[in-house]
Amino acid sequence: MIKQSLGSRILLYSALAVAALFAFFPIYWMLATSLRPNSEVFAFPPSLLPRTFTLEHYQNFIRNPQLLRYLGNSVLVASVTALASLLISTYAAYAFSKFRFTGRRSLMFLVLSAQMFPQALLLITLYLMFARLQLLDTYLVLVLSFTTFTLPLCIWMLKGYFDQIPNDLIEAAKVDGANQMQIIHRVLLPITRPALVATGLFAFMRGWNDFIYALTLVSKNKQTLPPGLVLTYVGEFQSQWADMMAASLLVSLPLVIAFVIFQRHIVSGLTAGAVKG
Amino acid sequence: MVTKQVRQIASAVLLLSMLAALLAGCAAPAAQTGGAAEAPAAAATTETASAADAAPAEFTFTGWAINEGASKETVQEFIDAYTAANNVTINEQAFPWSEMLNQLVLQINGGTAEGAAQLDIAWLNTLAATGKLKDLAAYTEGRGYTEAGLRSGQVDGVQYGLPWTTASIGLVANQQILDAAGVSELPTTIADFEAALEKIKAYDPEIIPYAGMTALNGLKDLIPWIWTFGGSVIDADGKVTLGDEGSVAALEWYKSLLDRGLIASEMDRATARQLFSQGKVAFYDDAVVAKGIVTTDTPIENLGDLIVPVPRPVLKEGDEPQSLLWGHLVVVFDGPNSDAAAKWAQHLTSDPETTITYFERMALPPTNEAALQSETVKNDVYMSAWAEKVTATARMNPFWPYVESARMESILAEQAQAYLLGGESDAAAAWQKAATQISELMQ
Numbered sequence: 001m002i003k004q005s006l007g008s009r010i011l012l013y014s015a016l017a018v019a020a021l022f023a024f025f026p027i028y029w030m031l032a033t034s035l036r037p038n039s040e041v042f043a044f045p046p047s048l049l050p051r052t053f054t055l056e057h058y059q060n061f062i063r064n065p066q067l068l069r070y071l072g073n074s075v076l077v078a079s080v081t082a083l084a085s086l087l088i089s090t091y092a093a094y095a096f097s098k099f100r101f102t103g104r105r106s107l108m109f110l111v112l113s114a115q116m117f118p119q120a121l122l123l124i125t126l127y128l129m130f131a132r133l134q135l136l137d138t139y140l141v142l143v144l145s146f147t148t149f150t151l152p153l154c155i156w157m158l159k160g161y162f163d164q165i166p167n168d169l170i171e172a173a174k175v176d177g178a179n180q181m182q183i184i185h186r187v188l189l190p191i192t193r194p195a196l197v198a199t200g201l202f203a204f205m206r207g208w209n210d211f212i213y214a215l216t217l218v219s220k221n222k223q224t225l226p227p228g229l230v231l232t233y234v235g236e237f238q239s240q241w242a243d244m245m246a247a248s249l250l251v252s253l254p255l256v257i258a259f260v261i262f263q264r265h266i267v268s269g270l271t272a273g274a275v276k277g
Numbered sequence: 278m279v280t281k282q283v284r285q286i287a288s289a290v291l292l293l294s295m296l297a298a299l300l301a302g303c304a305a306p307a308a309q310t311g312g313a314a315e316a317p318a319a320a321a322t323t324e325t326a327s328a329a330d331a332a333p334a335e336f337t338f339t340g341w342a343i344n345e346g347a348s349k350e351t352v353q354e355f356i357d358a359y360t361a362a363n364n365v366t367i368n369e370q371a372f373p374w375s376e377m378l379n380q381l382v383l384q385i386n387g388g389t390a391e392g393a394a395q396l397d398i399a400w401l402n403t404l405a406a407t408g409k410l411k412d413l414a415a416y417t418e419g420r421g422y423t424e425a426g427l428r429s430g431q432v433d434g435v436q437y438g439l440p441w442t443t444a445s446i447g448l449v450a451n452q453q454i455l456d457a458a459g460v461s462e463l464p465t466t467i468a469d470f471e472a473a474l475e476k477i478k479a480y481d482p483e484i485i486p487y488a489g490m491t492a493l494n495g496l497k498d499l500i501p502w503i504w505t506f507g508g509s510v511i512d513a514d515g516k517v518t519l520g521d522e523g524s525v526a527a528l529e530w531y532k533s534l535l536d537r538g539l540i541a542s543e544m545d546r547a548t549a550r551q552l553f554s555q556g557k558v559a560f561y562d563d564a565v566v567a568k569g570i571v572t573t574d575t576p577i578e579n580l581g582d583l584i585v586p587v588p589r590p591v592l593k594e595g596d597e598p599q600s601l602l603w604g605h606l607v608v609v610f611d612g613p614n615s616d617a618a619a620k621w622a623q624h625l626t627s628d629p630e631t632t633i634t635y636f637e638r639m640a641l642p643p644t645n646e647a648a649l650q651s652e653t654v655k656n657d658v659y660m661s662a663w664a665e666k667v668t669a670t671a672r673m674n675p676f677w678p679y680v681e682s683a684r685m686e687s688i689l690a691e692q693a694q695a696y697l698l699g700g701e702s703d704a705a706a707a708w709q710k711a712a713t714q715i716s717e718l719m720q
Contacts, residue, residue, distance in 0.1 A: 043555060124383065215373075219368075220370065230373050231372075
C-alpha cells in the first residue's frame, strides 16, 4: 500500500473537484434555467441562482398531453428494445463464449463491425429498406433499428461475463443431465444478473436517447421524447429553453433512478471480463 | 447430431431472412405512397382511388409550422376548416425546421414523399433537382400572387412552389438605445453606421452595438454586406467571385467591427434575438417576424413600439440598400392525389381570409394582392415600413440556384469564420479557398 502525502491528496481531490465541476455544472445550469421565468433566461449578466423561482415550466410539461404521449412512446420503445436486446444477446453471447465453431471469431468481429458505421449513414439504407417492407410509422420499426445498434455491444458485454464463468460449472450441469437450455436458464442466468442489468440498461438508454431514427422513421404520434422535445420547443421562430430544460430534467429522472438502484450491478456488470483472472 | 441439424436450419433461415431484407432494400421504388406518417393509409387510398371516386382524397401536409408554438394552432385551424369544407383528408407530418430539408430529401429518395410540404425558399432548388416536384403554374392563375412571390417559387421558369410568405432578412434596431446613445438618425452609410456603433459602445459597454452573425450557422448574413461593398459572390456567368475587391473589403470591415468590440463572437440568430429582447443589443439582422419573436417574454414593456426596420447602410450615398430575400413556399410532390394537395397549397397561400388571419397572428406578410391590399395589412406601420425600406430591394441568395446551396453557404461561413477568428490571416486567401471549394461543388 502506497501512503499518499498530504500534498498529493490535496492535488488529487482538487483535480477531482474540477472534474466534478465540469461534469455537474451543466446539469446545475439546466436546473437553474428550468426554475427561472422566461424573461430571466437570457438576462445579462447571468446569475447563478434564479432571481425569481417558478415551477411553470414543469407544469407546462405535465399539462401537455402530446409530451406525455412522447413519454409513453419512449417507455414502450425503450423497454421493448431492452428486452429484445437482452433476449437475443444472451443466447448469442453464450454461443460465442462457450461454443467453438468454424468462423466464430470472424462472426464476432462481423457483429462488432456494425458499430463502426456512422448511424446517420445507416439511416438512409435502413429507411429505404423499411419503406419497401412497409414498416415505416410503426413502433416495430423503432425497436428493430434500436435493437440493431444495441446488439453488438450487448453481445460483447455479456460474452465477457460468460467468459468468466468456468466451463466446469457447465460440465457439472451436463453431468446432472441438464440440456443447453436448462444450463442457460437455470444455471447461468441467475449468476449473470449484474451483467444482464448493465446490458439491459445500456439497451434501454439507447432506445431512450435516440433522436434521428425516432424523428425519421415514425410520425408525430409514435415519436419518442428526444424528437418530441425538439419539435415542441425548438423551431425557426422559437427557442423555449426553460421549458426544454425542465422537460429534459424530468425525462432523465427514470434513468437516474435506475442507475442509483442498480449502481452496484452496473459497475460489476460493465467491468466483467475487463480483467483476465 | 440433432443440435448440428438445428444449427444448420437456423443458419439457413437466417441467411434467407437477410437475403429477403437485402432484396427488399434494393427493390425498385414502389409507387409513391405515404411518407413516414400514415404511409399505410395513404397507400391504401392509392390502390382504391379508381374504385372510390366519392372517397375523400387523402394526402400528407408536411411542415414545421404544424408544430411550432406560435403557428401550431393557427395552421391546425386552417387544416380543420379546409377538410371540413372539402372532400379531403389531410395527414399532418411535422419536422423541426432545422431537420426539414434532410427529411424531405430522404423521403423523396425512399419514394415515400407525397402530398404538400412547407419549404424555406432556400431549399427549392435542392428539391426541384430531384424531379419529384409538381409544376404548379396552373394553380397560380387568377389567385393574385405577387410577381416577387411567384419568382421565389420558380426554378428555370417552372413554378414548383406557391409563395406562402415573402419578405426579407434585414437590419432592425432598438430606437430607445439609439436615442439614449445620441444616435439621432438611422445610419444610412457605412461611415454613419460605424459612428453609431461607437456611440452605443461608449454609452453602455454592456450593450452589443450590432449583434451581427459570427457563429457558423448565421454567417450567410455576410452576403448582403458583400453586396454593399460592391462584391457579387457569384457573377452573371455563374463564376464564383469571392476574393474580389468588394468581398475582401466586406470581410476585412466585418473583422474590424469584431476587433473593436462592435460585434460579438459566436453570435447566432437565437442569441441575438434573446439579447435584443433584453435590451442588450442595438442592431441585429432578422427576418420580418423579428418583432413578434423579440417581444415575447421581454422585460421591456413597449419593445414592440421601439423596434424599427433599418435599410442596410450603403457604402456611399445613392447606393441601393441590400437585403436577402426570405420566405416560405408550399410545394407538392408528383403522385396520386397531387391535384388535391395542390388545391390545398393554393388555398393555404392565396385564400384572402386564410392569409390575412395568418398575417394577423404570425406577422408573416401574405403573397397575394387581395390580402396585401386589405386594411389589416396596409394599416400595419411596422410591416409597411419593412416592405418599403427593406424588402423593396431584397435579392435572392446567390447560392440558391444550386443544388448544393446549403453546403456552399457552409463553406462561405467556414472560411469567413477562419478569418474572423484568426485561423486565416488574409481575407483574400480565405475567400479564395471558399471560391475554389464552391466552384468544385458547382461542377
